[in-house]
Amino acid sequence: MTPMLATLSGTHVLLVVLVVLLLFGAQKIPQLMRSVGSGLSEFKKGLKDGETSSTPPQVPAETTPKAE
Numbered sequence: 001m002t003p004m005l006a007t008l009s010g011t012h013v014l015l016v017v018l019v020v021l022l023l024f025g026a027q028k029i030p031q032l033m034r035s036v037g038s039g040l041s042e043f044k045k046g047l048k049d050g051e052t053s054s055t056p057p058q059v060p061a062e063t064t065p066k067a068e
Helices: 010-024 028-053
Strands: none
Touching: 010 028
16 A cells, blocks of 8 residues: 555545535436446456457468479
8 A cells, every 4th residue: 555545544535525526416426436437347358358469379380382
């Protein structure tokens, strides 16, 4: 844990929650959290796809007949 996060108390967290409620309103918070969650899942999916595509593709052996 970083030193800055270690100094947060319950009062600080409550203050941040209240500010977020004032800025976005109670009706927008669920929509905001849904969009953040879907964004994170798309990001993780992209990371997983990137890992599988970063391996070099298998090149098949030459199938053309050799000149005699």
